[in-house]
Amino acid sequence: MKGHIRERSPGHWAIVLDVGEIDPKTGKKKRKWHSFSGTKREAQKECSRLITALDQGSYVEPTKQTVAEFLDEWLTFIKPSVAPKTHERYAEICRKGLAPLIGNVMLSKLKTDRIDVAFTTALTAPRVDHRIKKDSDQREPLPPLAPRTVHHYRRVLVKALGQAVTWERLSRNPATATTSPKVERQKMLAYDVSQTATLLETLRPTRMFIPILLAVTCGLRRGEILALRWRHLELGDNRRQMSIEESAEQTDDGVRYKEPKSGRARTVALSASTVAELKAHRVRQAEEQLRLGLRPDGNSFVVAQVDGQPLQPRSLTHEWVRVLGKTSLPRIRFHDLRHTHATQMLSAGVHPKIASERLGHSNIGITLDLYSHVMPGMQADAAEQVDVALQAAISSERQGK
Structure with a gap:
């Protein structure tokens, strides 16, 4: 050549x-x-x-396609192969995050240094709020993007440009060599046993009581609670358990029901007190729906509106924020109630393997990684228990001599 x-x-x-x-x-x-x-x-x-x-043979034809145009093409390509919620997140990151930063750059001329500069700018420069206030023409500056947000931007860009390499639009992926921002681990928030008891008793008269109960005593996720039907529960004296088979996911097109996050169903054992609360709830719910001329059955949702219709995940979150605001308890996310159950299990000495199965983690490593802050106390207890047994054996050995 x-x-x-x-x-x-x-x-x-x-x-x-x-x-x-x-x-x-x-x-x-x-x-x-x-x-x-x-x-x-x-x-x-x-x-x-x-x-x-x-x-x-690694030559790539020059093209005038911009990064924004390519990202739109990529989003269309992956839509059939990813979950609707995942596609919505990718689309938001591409169109509202990456496109303003590097969207006008020609794809064939996108280099690692150009991406690094864009990410550095996003991490340090104030942003413009394009929502104009009614009483003012000025646009309020917003703080720079958080490192975790830019980290997500980078992950999506690496994935998208990997497809560009596959399609031979690029000879290599310039995003893989970029510097990932340092993301500080978020502090795990959870209630202690006393706060959990206060929460349950304070909100017992509200319709949030059962969702909260399922989160703090069973470790269910928000979507799993809202997909739970009465046929999934066994509330007998000899068999107290529930089967987690579905999860509710809210998208722009509405709520859909999919398999749990781990990709497989699981069985969660129920305590006697939780069974008693669920039985009482079933009676109240049946009476409520019968007054409206409805006849509940096994397909009825455990957590539902007055007319038996399922709740939307976002509605549950909004109601949680509202009712929690009326209490004196620390403000935490609804998902942190699941962390509350996990923390209390591990603190009580439950084996991490059992906790992992109960929480629906795909492997025990996730449980150990998420709740490592609980482990030091458990290790101290284990060390003391081993030492007590060892000292008893030594004392016995001395007495035998």
Whole structure:
């Protein structure tokens, strides 16, 4: 392969590559043209790189497609193969996050340094709030993006540009070599036993009591609570358990029911007090629905509206924030009630393997990683128990002599 450079204007060059084939229409050699900005030496280096790429078969045709245009194409491509909620998150990151940062850059010219600069800007520069206030034409500045947000941006960009490499739009993925922002681990929030008791007794008269009870005594996720039906529960004296088979997920198109997060169903044992509360709830719910002319059955939702219709996940979250605000308890997320159950289990000496199965983690490593803050106390107790047994054996051995 051969190639040469031509100066178009100061600092701007045309790199001309001779492909070696003859165009049957013109009878002339086929050529590929690239635009380049920089010094003559830099243009010569780029020309050499492109010639090498042609020789090695890693050459990528120049394209004027922008990063924003490619991301839209990629979103359309992956839509059938990912969950609706996942696609919505990807679309929001691509269109509201990545596009304003690097969307106008031509895909073929996107380099690692350009991405790093964009991410650094996002982490340090104030943003503009494009929502104009009614009483003012000024737009309020917003704080820079959080490292965790930029971390998510980077992960999606790496995934998208990986497809660009597969489609031979890029010779390599420039996002893989970018510097990932340091993300500080979020502090795990949970109520202690006393606070949990206060929560349950304070909110017992409200419709949030049963969702809260299922979260703090069974470790269920929000979506799992809202997908739970009476046929999933066994409330007999000899068999007290529930089967977690579905999870409710809210998307822009509505609520859909899918398999649990781990990808498989699980069985959660119920305590006697939880069974008693659920039985009483079933009676109240049946009376409530019968007054409306409805006849509940096994397919009825355990947590439902007055007319038996299922609750939306976002509605449950909004109601949680509202009722919690009327108490003196610390403000935590509804999902932190699940963490409350996990923390109290481990603190009580429940084996992490059992806790992992109860919580529906795909493996015990997730449980140990999430709740490692509970482990030091457990290790201290274990050390004391082993020491007591050892000292007793030593004392027995001495007495035998």
